[in-house]
Amino acid sequence: MYKTVILGTGPAGLTAAIYLARANISPLVIEGPEPGGQLTLTTDVENFPGFPEGIMGRELMQNMRRQAERFGAKFKRGWVKKVDFSNNPFTLTVEGIGELKTQSLIISTGASAKLLEIPGERENIGRGVSTCATCDGFFFRGKKIIVVGGGDSAMEEANFLTKFASEVRVVHRRKELRASQIMQDRAKKNPKITWSLNSIPEEVIAGDRHVTGLKVKNSETGKEEVLETDGIFITIGHKPNTAFFDNQIKTDDMGYIMVNPGTTETNIPGVFACGDVQDHKYRQAITAAGSGCMAALDCEKYLDASELCSGNNQSINENQIWGGF
Numbered sequence: 001m002y003k004t005v006i007l008g009t010g011p012a013g014l015t016a017a018i019y020l021a022r023a024n025i026s027p028l029v030i031e032g033p034e035p036g037g038q039l040t041l042t043t044d045v046e047n048f049p050g051f052p053e054g055i056m057g058r059e060l061m062q063n064m065r066r067q068a069e070r071f072g073a074k075f076k077r078g079w080v081k082k083v084d085f086s087n088n089p090f091t092l093t094v095e096g097i098g099e100l101k102t103q104s105l106i107i108s109t110g111a112s113a114k115l116l117e118i119p120g121e122r123e124n125i126g127r128g129v130s131t132c133a134t135c136d137g138f139f140f141r142g143k144k145i146i147v148v149g150g151g152d153s154a155m156e157e158a159n160f161l162t163k164f165a166s167e168v169r170v171v172h173r174r175k176e177l178r179a180s181q182i183m184q185d186r187a188k189k190n191p192k193i194t195w196s197l198n199s200i201p202e203e204v205i206a207g208d209r210h211v212t213g214l215k216v217k218n219s220e221t222g223k224e225e226v227l228e229t230d231g232i233f234i235t236i237g238h239k240p241n242t243a244f245f246d247n248q249i250k251t252d253d254m255g256y257i258m259v260n261p262g263t264t265e266t267n268i269p270g271v272f273a274c275g276d277v278q279d280h281k282y283r284q285a286i287t288a289a290g291s292g293c294m295a296a297l298d299c300e301k302y303l304d305a306s307e308l309c310s311g312n313n314q315s316i317n318e319n320q321i322w323g324g325f
Helices: 011-022 037-041 057-070 133-140 152-161 181-188 285-305
Strands: 002-007 028-031 074-077 079-084 090-095 098-107 111-113 144-148 167-171 193-196 199-206 211-218 224-228 231-234 238-240 271-273
Touching: 002 011, 002 285, 011 028, 011 057, 011 285, 037 057, 057 074, 098 285, 133 152, 133 231, 144 152, 152 167, 152 181, 199 224, 211 231, 271 285
Parallel strands: 002 028, 002 098, 028 074, 098 271, 144 167, 144 231, 167 193
Antiparallel strands: 079 090, 090 098, 111 238, 199 211, 211 224
């Protein structure tokens, strides 16, 4: 029996683990297939407070993990296949671990950026390919950038990137954009933005160190060309990692977990959500970490009030932690 299980090891999950471990709750943290979350795919992180010279994304996540381990958080690698919220304690079926039960659960499984799935894309993430303009726009001062997408997010990020880039080219596979008219008008009025519509991305072209171009095909003529660029921002949406909950928890139309305003509480008592899995607006490491802190405090308060805990907030001994493995 666990007091708390945390799903996910991005900034939200690791911050929650630090806070709960320091409260002597000894959480068990389940790592998914990408320990550290999306931040491990970036190179320099220059907007996380406390690092004036910047820090590598992977290093930041490793430091947060070590900090959580120092205070007693336990980590286990596994893939959650099934959950059962019908009774407390909750039951989790985890591939690589088995079945485990917990009195409370913090969900920080994040949201994955949708990719084009074309040659050269994944291997060049952090080498010119990005899914976050706010995170990486600064690195492209005075350079040419391509934004792939035709929705509101693409228009918003294209406008944002003109603060840094010398030129922003919007590439979209169709003639018509999906963005709202007001967002289209705003982008079309920006003199730094150029357009390549009816252009289907086929391949990311890169040299030894960084991206140099995007190969596209005209959807009407079939003509192929390589658009020269220093960076490619993929803005075709995000998908929250919530499918495995099988509609047992309340989400919005896009699949993001809904929480009570001002808290991380879900519609299920004892289940909390933090980070990008419940935030489709900001999606920043620092806001995820802040919500992880909130989730830990909300969870600790729940456990203190729970009859299952009988008012006992002492740490679980090692035999209890690993008794099921």
